[in-house]
Amino acid sequence: MIAVNAKKLAGLVGIALVLFFVIAQPGQAAGLVGNVVDFLRNSAESVITFVSSIFN
Structure with missing residues (x-):
């Protein structure tokens, strides 16, 4: 109960x-x-480049 109130x-x-x-x-x-x-x-582009490199 206290943890929920502290989180809120x-x-x-x-x-x-x-x-x-x-x-x-x-x-x-x-x-x-x-x-x-x-x-x-930039992070998304890096992940896309990584995944593309795996399947090429």
Whole structure:
């Protein structure tokens, strides 16, 4: 019971921090999101290249 409440509280605190960051520094938040999207795209391209190399 306590662990569930702590997990829920941690999630709410995390969401509050993200919202504060977006409101207080929107330019930096947008840059961070752009970096995350670039990382995910590059990771996906690397996995595709790896799988393609296996089957060629």
